[in-house]
Amino acid sequence: MxxxxxxxxxxxxxxxxxxxxxxxxxxxxxxxxxxxxxxxxxxxxxxxxxxxxxxxxxxSERIGTVLTFTTVHRAPLPVFKAMTPYVIALIDMKEGFRLMANATADVSQKIAIGSTVQIGFTEVNGMTLPIVQSLIEMPR
Ligand SMILES: [Zn+2]
Structure with missing residues (x-):
């Protein structure tokens, strides 16, 4: 089975x-x-x-600042195992709301608190989810 x-x-x-x-x-x-x-x-x-x-x-203009993030090394479910390690971030959006989203593999390697990021989208099994797509500016 x-x-x-x-x-x-x-x-x-x-x-x-x-x-x-x-x-x-x-x-x-x-x-x-x-x-x-x-x-x-x-x-x-x-x-x-x-x-x-x-x-x-x-x-939304899809631009925000990284409030915080965590890197997941141990998958919470078997289906996430192939994605590890991956980043989940909290983003304070320009418009005043807070979004939680995964980051792309590329962004996950460089993300830092205070980074300015752009939100994009990823499709998972027919559902379109927001994702931290790119880093616009690193914190000073
Ligand atoms: Zn009201």
């Missing part, structure tokens, strides 16, 4: 489907509240500050 190794993937729901559909088009989107202006990510039905349901969707 052969075990099927399937990478766990996000499951879009009513709140997150517009976000994942935009990713599939190569666009990174985020929400902001039309009443109080709060920027939020990941997508939700309500503003996390004022509970307003009138949220706007916006396009």
């Amino acid at each position: 052969t075990a099927t190794l399937a990478r766990p993937l996000p499951r879009p729901d009513a709140q997150t489907r517009p976000y994942w559909d935009a990713c599939a088009q190569g666009q990174l989107t985020y929400q902001s509240c039309t009443r109080c202006g709060r920027v939020q990510f990941t997508p939700r039905a309500l503003c996390e500050q004022c509970q307003c349901t009138d949220l706007g969707w916006h396009l």
Whole structure:
């Protein structure tokens, strides 16, 4: 018997489907509240500050700064073994939201806290996921 190794993937729901559909088009989107202006990510039905349901969707320029990152050497699941070592990073995006994403193998070798990075996309089993695509500027 052969075990099927399937990478766990996000499951879009009513709140997150517009976000994942935009990713599939190569666009990174985020929400902001039309009443109080709060920027939020990941997508939700309500503003996390004022509970307003009138949220706007916006396009990110996909540029951010590395807040922190970790290098994964021991795969949490067998399906990730071939990817190790790989980097998971927290990125503070220019627009004011924080994104967690894996980094490409190339970026993983050079990433540093404070680096300016660009987010791109990678396709995994039909799902388009954001990924830290390139380093724009290293910290001084
Ligand atoms: Zn609000």
